[in-house]
Amino acid sequence: MVSSELISTLRELSRSDKFYIMQLLLSELAQQETDLIKPDRAYPVWSSYDAVEAADTMLKVLQAAKVQDHE
Numbered sequence: 001m002v003s004s005e006l007i008s009t010l011r012e013l014s015r016s017d018k019f020y021i022m023q024l025l026l027s028e029l030a031q032q033e034t035d036l037i038k039p040d041r042a043y044p045v046w047s048s049y050d051a052v053e054a055a056d057t058m059l060k061v062l063q064a065a066k067v068q069d070h071e
Contacts, residue, residue, distance in 0.1 A: 010021065037043070048054065 010018070013021065
């Protein structure tokens, strides 16, 4: 939980200081994201390639929507 004192202090900062704080926090968040992926490891990725059932379901939904539009 962020303290009300911190929020009060941030509100008193100049515009340029607020941008600097935002840049700093975004940089920290970006660094944490890159730390999630480790080098030399395999990560499974889902692909729609050969997803015949999904394609069939989508085609049926699109056809049903087309029929509804023409009614």
